[in-house]
Amino acid sequence: ITRQIKEFRPGVIVGFGILNTYLAMKLAKKAGIPFIYYLIDVLHTLVPVKSFRWVAKILEKRTLRNSNRVIVINDKLKDYAIEMGSDPHRTFLVRAGVDLERFNPHIDRSRIRKQYKIEENDFVLFFMGWLYDFSGLREVALDLAKIKNEEPNLKLLIVGEGDLYAELEKIQQKYNLQDKIIFTGRQPYQKIPEFLKASDLCLFPAYDNEITHNIVPIKIYEYMAAGKPVIATRLPGVEKEFGHNNGVIYADEPGGVVKKTVKLIKNGDLAKQG
Known part of the structure; x- marks a missing residue:
């Protein structure tokens, strides 16, 4: 991640996961780059090994608390993000979309x-x-x-x-x-x-x-x-x-x-x- 920041010099960094996102958030802070956490799931619950989920939850919390912006895709995830420590004033709802041309109800069945x-x-x-x-x-x-x-x-x-x-x-x-x-x-x-x-x-x-x-x-x-x-x-x-x-x-x-x-x-x- 450090090398990517040096080579590409991004104006903003967006994270979607847990560990790599936490590390990206820390490095973004260090480099003075705005960091956005794009939350589409309750991520720590998806960790396959249950004994690791508490660690994942801590990292998820820290990322939510320290992101410049948090974007979620539905109302309940917004509630969840705020409960986990995200600043309500920096937490924004952008609903998921769908390709209406692809999912055309007039396709032959x-x-x-x-x-x-x-x-x-x-x-x-x-x-x-x-x-x-x-x-x-x-x-x-x-x-x-x-x-x-x-x-x-x-x-x-x-x-x-x-x-x-x-x-x-x-x-x-x-x-x-x-x-x-x-x-x-x-x-x-x-x-x-x-x-x-x-x-x-x-x-x-x-x-x-x-x-x-x-x-x-x-x-x-x-x-x-x-x-x-x-x-x-x-x-x-x-x-x-x-x-x-x-x-x-x-x-x-x-x-x-x-x-x-x-x-x-x-x-x-x-x-x-x-």
Whole structure:
């Protein structure tokens, strides 16, 4: 970092992480360069080794307290940053954006549905991203298994990979859900709008924990830009960001997502949400 400062002589330094950002902040102060902390997550909770998280939290706090400016992407993260010591007068909210041209709701949906053998009368639930253990998809898959005979046209399309992938595959095999749960694996970002268009309802069924409590995933903006209704668990960050009657429907827990979906389909209420 010291060499980069000497070579490039930046007018401002922006940090996104923990350790490298803390060091950059210290060096920026020493060099008299303004430092901006751009906060998009509760970063210390993402440290893989739990025993190191307290150290990460201390570094995160010190960086927040000593930055010239702190930029956050949602209201709950602003609250969090201030609680961690960021000066309220130097903490600014700049909401995350989405490429409206890329996530065009008028994209053709037939190619993806044909590729994955999705029939015209199938109703497709959609999830994309890293499959965390706390993502709630385990509960969604098990609930689909319970109603597979009553709701034969309800399917789950999962784009991504991660910690839960192997377990979801086992659920698929155990309950004979090969035609109900569709895995695509990781896909190029430019293809995501096609997968979204092929779906009918998008999901963010995560558990409320220290990682998810304050966040608003970019995927929710992308879901909505594609014109899709969203069912999410009642996470404080998400609920504060979108409120109610704005395209996001809330379930109290991951185990309530499928039940709420079926109810909305039967009541004909989904069309009002997208």
